[in-house]
Amino acid sequence: MGEYVEIFEVGPRDGLQNEARDIPVAEKIALVDCLSGAGFRRIEVASFVSPKWVPQMAGSAAVLAGISRVPGVSYAALTPNMRGFEDALAARADEVAIFGSASEGFSRANINASIEESLARFAPVAEAARAAGIPMRGYVSCVSDCPYDGPVAPEAVARVAAALAEMGCYEVSLGDTIGQATPERIDAMLAAVCEAVPAQKLAGHYHDTGRRALDNIEVSLARGLRVFDAAVGGLGGCPYAPGAAGNVATEAVAERLAALGYDTGLDLGIVARAADMARAMRLETGTRESGK
Numbered sequence: 001m002g003e004y005v006e007i008f009e010v011g012p013r014d015g016l017q018n019e020a021r022d023i024p025v026a027e028k029i030a031l032v033d034c035l036s037g038a039g040f041r042r043i044e045v046a047s048f049v050s051p052k053w054v055p056q057m058a059g060s061a062a063v064l065a066g067i068s069r070v071p072g073v074s075y076a077a078l079t080p081n082m083r084g085f086e087d088a089l090a091a092r093a094d095e096v097a098i099f100g101s102a103s104e105g106f107s108r109a110n111i112n113a114s115i116e117e118s119l120a121r122f123a124p125v126a127e128a129a130r131a132a133g134i135p136m137r138g139y140v141s142c143v144s145d146c147p148y149d150g151p152v153a154p155e156a157v158a159r160v161a162a163a164l165a166e167m168g169c170y171e172v173s174l175g176d177t178i179g180q181a182t183p184e185r186i187d188a189m190l191a192a193v194c195e196a197v198p199a200q201k202l203a204g205h206y207h208d209t210g211r212r213a214l215d216n217i218e219v220s221l222a223r224g225l226r227v228f229d230a231a232v233g234g235l236g237g238c239p240y241a242p243g244a245a246g247n248v249a250t251e252a253v254a255e256r257l258a259a260l261g262y263d264t265g266l267d268l269g270i271v272a273r274a275a276d277m278a279r280a281m282r283l284e285t286g287t288r289e290s291g292k
């Protein structure tokens with residue numbers, strides 16, 4: 001058996017947050033329940049953000065209440081501030097995530113704060129997570145390009161990643177939010193970030209707009225990363241990143257990793273079934289227009 005590489009399934013959150021149709025909670029629960037049998041260790045299923053900003057995630061507490069939790073699977077939620085953290089705790093999320101940006105333009109558009117302000121807002125969440133014994137992950141968006149500010153310097157990514165790790169994030173996920181990165185740019189970004197945060201604490205979160213996500217994963221493997229975020233059926237996008245396509249598809253990542261000799265521990269038959277469900281959910285909808 002090859003070396004284990006983990007796919008962190010983000011479809012029920014990153015995948016569905018951008019869908020235009022109000023997807024019934026029961027459909028989301030059915031998708032999560034299917035994914036729970038596939039062998040994932042972590043599945044991001046919820047986001048406790050303002051329903052005015054991201055209406056699709058308004059049912060997050062009901063999703064966490066309705067899923068059949070499989071022992072050994074951690075059900076994760078985004079929590080941008082204390083209000084979100086408290087709601088996630090009440091809904092029994094197993095872990096939470098704070099999410100910042102390496103670029104000022106996206107930080108402002110996505111969470112209505114400068115980078116510095118966002119870090120100040122995350123500090124009490126980190127403190128509360130530590131006190132409650134809840135693992136906390138961190139995201140850095142726009143690790144290569146920002147839809148508002150253009151190309152992003154690797155050092156800017158390293159600064160925010162280091163700040164999140166210092167705050168107590170057990171892992172920092174690096175987001176190519178608009179999927180424009182090339183393997184060369186990802187490699188240069190990782191060279192800078194790995195100086196500040198060890199590769200074992202990093203994950204790659206690559207959207208597939210430019211169809212280079214799988215190649216970006218390959219260069220990340222060479223830099224020592226062993227965790228990649230993906231969404232079944234390639235669902236997704238970010239409502240505050242115009243033109244951002246879906247996350248790289250879980251089934252495509254699993255296939256590429258297998259071809260490279262890695263073991264993901266996934267049941268690919270179940271993943272395929274979940275991907276069919278996810279695609280059917282999307283077919284009925286199209287994606288939401290960007291904007292608040």
Ligand code: HMG
Binds near residue numbers: 084142237
């Ligand atoms: P704000 O307007 O600066 O905050 O938004 P505020 O504290 O002034 O609150 C404004 C309103 O939101 C108030 O309600 C609050 O009660 C409410 P009102 O008085 O207007 O009725 N509110 C909340 N409601 C529910 N849950 C909360 C919460 N907090 C405040 N936690 C805020 C700041 C962060 C809340 C807002 O900007 C927001 O919700 N942004 C979310 C953006 C988002 O979810 N984006 C998508 C996820 S990030 C992503 O997809 C990228 C990623 O995948 C990585 C990558 O690909 O790069 C992770």
Ligand code: MG
Binds near residue numbers: 014
């Ligand atoms: Mg994303």
